[in-house]
Amino acid sequence: MPFPFTLPTTSSFSFSTFFNSDSHPSLPLSASTYRGVLRDTLKKHKRLPPHEQASNLGNVILSLNNYIPYLLAVDSGLGSQPVAGEELDVVLKSTPVLEWRPTLSEAAIPGRESTRLKIKSLEYEIYFVISTLAYTQTLLARAALHPLFSSATASPSQDQRTLAITTATKHLLSAASTHAYLSTRSETVPTDPPCGDITQSTFRALSSLAMAEATLLAVLKDDPYPAAVAQDRNKNDKEWMIKAPEIPKVRAHLFARLCLAAAEHAANALSLLKSRGKIDADLLKYVEDLRRTGRGKACRFFGIDAEIGGQTGVGIAWLQAGLHELGLAAKEEKKSMSLGRFKKEWAEKREDKRVEKGADWGADAGRLEEGRVLEMLGKKWNKMNDTINTQSIPPIGPLMSSMPSGREIHTLKPFIPPVLEASTLEAMRAPPDRVDDYGRDGGASSEEEQEPVGAFPGTKGDYVGNSNYY
Secondary structure: OOOOOOOOOEOOOOHHHHEEEOOOOOHHHHHHHHHHHHHHHHHHHHHOOHHHHHHHHHHHHHHHHHHHHHHHHHHHHHOOOOEOOEOOOEEEOOOOOEEEOOOOEOOOOOOOOOOOEEEOOHHHHHHHHHHHHHHHHHHHHHHHHHHHHOOOOOOOOHHHHHHHHHHHHHHHHHHHHHHHHHHHHHHHOOOOOOOHHHOHHHHHHHHHHHHHHHHHHHHHOOOHHHHHHHHHOOOOOOOOOOOOOOOOHHHHHHHHHHHHHHHHHHHHHHHHHHHHOOEOHHHHHHHHHHHHHHHHHHHHHHHHHHHHOOOHHHHHHHHHHHHHHHOOOOOOOOOOOOHHHHHHHHHHHHHHHHHHHOOOOOOOOOHHHHHHHHHHHHHHHHHHHHHOOOOOOOOHHHHHHOOOOOOOOOOOOOOOOOOOOHHHHHHOOOOOOOOOOOOOOOOOOOOOOOOOOOOOOOOHHHOOOOOOOO
16 A cells, blocks of 8 residues: 556647637746656656656656646636736637546556547646646655565664654645545536546545545554564564564554544445446455455454453454455365465465565555454464463454444645746746747657557567667
8 A cells, every 4th residue: 555556648738739828928838848848757757667666756746746837827817817816818729639648447458558548628637637646646655655564674663664654644645635626626527527537536536545545554653563563574674572562452442443434435435436437447456455454454453452451252253353354264274275375375475575676566455464463463362362261252243243433533635736926927928939849749659659560569668769670
């Protein structure tokens, strides 16, 4: 966690071809310039190896924040709305045609990248650009959390963990606010968007998803069990003596309700995404896994609360309920190593390798990691229950039906889009100093994106840049 979004890419576009401003003649050219920088930044980011993309997110954020004020200024000028106290006069000369490559909609051909989508509205351009900002904020949260799950170095200290989680939470709440802004803005658009990436239901779903992730991070900050499990399997960690984790009873119950709130947000996101249809299967699976993870964590904390109160049998039952919620409940085995356990261990090792490579890690929303924590506590408590104070283990059905509702911890602040300063607007009253030729290629794909004639699908990298191949 959080979800590994893929940033969309776009074609070139000239604002001067479709828009004109008598009050600020240089505005269309300036908008084209900053859009061109964003286009190049997104393309370069896409071509970077996965382990290098995290360090490039700052450039993406900068390009987005530089372009958004100009884009919104053109939009405000079309609606005769003032910007920084100045009246803008923007006239539409002809219907704009822009291209974006969606990344959340299900691909028409499985296993192949979605084709570019033509949009004929500046409003949809705003949706794609600002949603890209929200995706980038989520990816910044992933980058901040990566050291907590990596075993390439020693386990981080408590202060380092707190800083990483606080930073990631800030980015996720910003992403949630950004998606909520788009959801509210899209209420006034009467037409249906051309793809699922920029629909109101998707914006609402992604806002709920970011809230679910941020809520679970509020629990992770003071939850010592995942850190203990990660530290135990970290070969580079030198602290071989680990103090047993302790959680006060009241906080354990509070954490359980926070986890249930996160699960409710994830369930809401899943319902909204499924209502639209044709949404990427990986995203749907992630949201479902996040819902399971939230409920599984809640069961663990209810179990901790019971065990602290001396009810070890009830605590073990809660752990079993947690595994059931995660979809990892053990079935009756006749052999010591069942096929199900082998598949589970293989999936855990594969996830560990993804963490080390920095690519697509956490795509299961922490479900397997929570399963490890439940199994660790299960071994400890079962041993205690078998040797010290034997208690009966109640069925999990009544326990699961008695779970309370969730409790919120975060409040979203409204997203305020960046706007142009008065001095910048004043400077654009001068005529443009050069020709706006950003759309001269007609939106054609770059050499790296074109499939060579006769090439086997997926092998274009063997042909690009090799003029002596034939």
